[in-house]
Amino acid sequence: MTALTLHPDRLFPADPASRDAARTLYKSIAGLPIVSPHGHTNPAWFADNEPFPDPASLFIVPDHYVFRMLYSQGVPMEELGVPRIDGGPLEMDKRKIWRRFAENIHLLRGTPSRMWLDHAFHEVLGIEERLSAANADKIYDHIAERLERPEFRPRALYERFNIEVMATTESPLDDLRHHRKIKASGWKGRVVTAYRPDPVVDPDYPNFVGNLAELGRITGKDTKSWTGYLDALFERRRYFIENGGCTSTDHGHPTAFTADLSKTGAEALFARVSKGNASAEDAELFRGQMLTEMARMSLEDGLTMQIHPGAWRSYNPTVKRAFGEAKGDDIPMRTDYVHALKPLLDRFGNERRLTIILFTLDETSYSRELAPLAGHFPALKLGPSWWFHDSPEGMRRFREQVTETAGFYNTVGFNDDTRAFLSIPARHDVARRIDCGFLGRLVAEHRLDKDEALEVAQDLAYRLVKAAYKL
Amino acid sequence: MTALTLHPDRLFPADPASRDAARTLYKSIAGLPIVSPHGHTNPAWFADNEPFPDPASLFIVPDHYVFRMLYSQGVPMEELGVPRIDGGPLEMDKRKIWRRFAENIHLLRGTPSRMWLDHAFHEVLGIEERLSAANADKIYDHIAERLERPEFRPRALYERFNIEVMATTESPLDDLRHHRKIKASGWKGRVVTAYRPDPVVDPDYPNFVGNLAELGRITGKDTKSWTGYLDALFERRRYFIENGGCTSTDHGHPTAFTADLSKTGAEALFARVSKGNASAEDAELFRGQMLTEMARMSLEDGLTMQIHPGAWRSYNPTVKRAFGEAKGDDIPMRTDYVHALKPLLDRFGNERRLTIILFTLDETSYSRELAPLAGHFPALKLGPSWWFHDSPEGMRRFREQVTETAGFYNTVGFNDDTRAFLSIPARHDVARRIDCGFLGRLVAEHRLDKDEALEVAQDLAYRLVKAAYKL
């Protein structure tokens, strides 16, 4: 058996001066509550407060970070229990899935998944041995036993994690029943929703035309007309604010393209796409126009806007056919922001009352495009390093490439952006450590005074996110 | 009150071995004179030697690095005294502007502007407290008092800064009266001009057609014909060499595109653009052709050529309308060099007597394109990290990504490229410290012997710039 340990200095720079400064900074913020302004946890967990399932169903089956790495090395997804949508056979024995994972855990060396898992195992579940093929069953039993205890139910963990507020993400077609149930329950946890309109603003979204009809049904608006459609979208925003504590929207487009058409032009475009026969150009133009419309609505209702562009979703058709979407085959693409955002920025970039948070999967845009844009436009802020780049090296590159041009105050703290609830403390801890390590290096290199670094550390861990997301 | 201090080890790597080596290297070059081969200071300062104005007009109003950061956080430019070109109201109370800045100085944490300001405050102006809202008035008074003293006039500061030579940048339409006045005055300072022909070679430049006419008037050439136009440009180069000590040209094109048309093709193109009705394609083609023409002239008269491509100037139309150009809204774009420069390089790339210095705002080109090109073509050298990347992290990335393929000797030392005269010592000091830090790391990692590092440090701080710019 090998001990599983989390070193108190982990992730701090290795040189003594930076590490020493990082340690001091981290100490001052380690106890701050978690503010999680964007993520994909399931609100039903907190509404129903049922126990989490078995270890494999909790840590492996739903985590595309984990099963993609095993798949890339030749382990069939079926053998990891990833559900097939085509009715093909599947490993149903959770313990076998767990063993398969444990045998291959070396594949995760050096990845953030490994850090998140180790943290959840050790800090959340009290495991003191490093997982391996040899102790797979023992650890499976340990976790399974814990998950049955009341203190491992969702609400108890939420409280233990010291979460101040956490956002989920829902479609405008969602009735927010879980959020309403949480609110009605009297539980003190704050679980808010975010408004993600992709299903009703992206003509390439599955069942787009049906979604428009459903949007009309639930709002009582005529979503066959451009103005009725816009009214319906705005109405759902209001519903999300009132029933889900919503403070933000989120937009997951393939590119950052925006448009600002005349009303006539927009109406004509809507007439085409709403019938379901959008060309690829129409679809892109419509998505772009809708970002501008959403910004306009944000000026009215105050929702902070998030743009998450640049992923080619379901790149692998074989996997998509067999397993569906989000199965580890979403691949980043080169993403232009300067040309793409111009129509939106020409119209709304100078609005001080608007907050648009930009994310990127293309790190080349950090220093070239995003930092210069955010360092100028009042409406723009930069989201933290995202997805594949939500990792120690990725976070370091973000700060190193962004800070000198955009400063700290055009960034918005950390997003965990996860559906893996048990990894949330780990993820925020990594972000805090890396930020303190970056600040610690600035202090050690005499580029920032220690009193200022202490203030910035608070800002990055707590204040900026609350301000940007109005939480 | 918090003390304002500049640590003697600032900007050196934090690990003891690299820092120790960096310290030794820096010590050997810290006293070298400043050679400033490219910048935008006002030659009138040195011709007339009048006192600088009040603190706000010196440090805030003209510095787009500074006011952009406050603007991005919601401070209106009007309240920072940035002049409106549309006659709108403006804060005229300099002290109020200064206070507004002092209240927001935390926004500059971690940016090079903050370092430059701290250096100028402490080293040039003798301020010993960190600027804050609380001491804004006191520091304002301190600076204002200093600026009235004779030893803070431009020529005295030039001498105190130990500047050996400094280049300004002028349009071919400039009569160089200030440079002539400096020369005639008998003052020993060496302020030379650089020839920046954008106003007469870029069809998209404001009043391009009028500029051509003016060029004809001052040279007595027929700038309506292609050959007359070329003669006029060459004649002004001669004028700049003789009257302004000019040793270089500078070209600020949106892209790095070059062309090498036949004489007939160039004449036909000139016929179109010189009448003011250039299409976007014509304008780009003409700019590209003019880079090749300028290289041809450089082979004749020996002027070193600088290409500064890749900025989308005045990206924000609202700001441009109200405040004009260069107001912090110039945004870098992805820039191709490999295809763009081929026509120019096919024609002149192998010329040993020609020096073309390339700059980039797109850091992705460092290791992929610029270093391989400069590591092959005798005519090419790489300019230092530029604009947003003229910063500790940016300079470090430049050396890390360029050196292994282009070596040190295809680079040309440092450019401060600034209009902020009081920041010039700070900027050169940052460059020297970062270069010594990089060299110090090479020494500590046993990748370069110490005696060689000492020689390279001299080269980077002094020798290479003098050779490349013939200064």
Place this chain on the structure above:
Amino acid sequence: MTALTLHPDRLFPADPASRDAARTLYKSIAGLPIVSPHGHTNPAWFADNEPFPDPASLFIVPDHYVFRMLYSQGVPMEELGVPRIDGGPLEMDKRKIWRRFAENIHLLRGTPSRMWLDHAFHEVLGIEERLSAANADKIYDHIAERLERPEFRPRALYERFNIEVMATTESPLDDLRHHRKIKASGWKGRVVTAYRPDPVVDPDYPNFVGNLAELGRITGKDTKSWTGYLDALFERRRYFIENGGCTSTDHGHPTAFTADLSKTGAEALFARVSKGNASAEDAELFRGQMLTEMARMSLEDGLTMQIHPGAWRSYNPTVKRAFGEAKGDDIPMRTDYVHALKPLLDRFGNERRLTIILFTLDETSYSRELAPLAGHFPALKLGPSWWFHDSPEGMRRFREQVTETAGFYNTVGFNDDTRAFLSIPARHDVARRIDCGFLGRLVAEHRLDKDEALEVAQDLAYRLVKAAYKL
């Protein structure tokens, strides 16, 4: 005289904790045999085992890394003895060439070439003084004397270098006479070939049509028909496996573009290109189709596939005309993988029995495209940092940008990819040191346990390369 020394800690991180861990890791793998799965040494060396020529012909004339740097600084290639193909005059005095090089050796400071040379000088040739203009003749004589000794002949050096296996690269038109001679000789050294079909699959390759005819002649297949052509290519693969111990193919296309045409479409395309009148589009499409055909064949015969895209070969027409190809003027281009590889990946990306190793000259693709692709597709692995990026900083960036998303196990160890045989130990040593430095930092930052790092170090230096290349 200055001593030439190789510090035992060279290339390790400078901070004490990382360095200490790196030292331990390196110690555990420093003695492992060299596995060189891809390179360009001349098999005739090992077949004939003749002495290497004089120092200049060994180290300068054939090394475009070296002479490009001198050329970029104005030293004519003729004076470095680089053979002209146009019959122009050439320096023939090898000692003069050597002196010219020695005078300019400072140009290589900070480059990998300098490290490789120092290592070969010191470790292989026993030189104890740093080369300079002053001792050029003495060192020339020293090397010349050594090269005449039997222990400096190719086979003796191969054995002394502790090479377990080394691949060369040949065209399908090669008869592998040298490999057959080596095999027949009974010598224990293992020199295998790799199948590089560019001359017969790239319509832009010099003499493509003639090459097809030759391919037909040596295989007895009808290479005028699409199926005969494919049969001939497959037949040569078999020949390479049987006669040259071949385990891999290699493809040096200008882009990563792939295609998956119908049989009819492919036949029609082949009909056009095989007659020698391919348009640029046809040529690109054909190269793309052939990558897919090669992958199909690899599924049959098990050859590992390498794709080396993104170089603009012979960018400088003046140099190409005078000196021919591969003269230091190959320039990397921006390279897209996500769109380019999709046809190939759609067809074969999920094949567990196939190994496609991707390389890049565009480092921006590491974190954005290559790591996400390799972290998902079973058929993909990432080759090490390549060509200009086969350097300490380049290797560090590779690990830092790739590991968190692709892990260690989707990479394949090191390639020296060189024709400079005496530099092979140096290059593998640099890679091992940088990898141990990276792992050492992970250990020092408590991101990887030491026992795991020790295992990964073995994997990166030895196990992964043997598995990926089936060696």
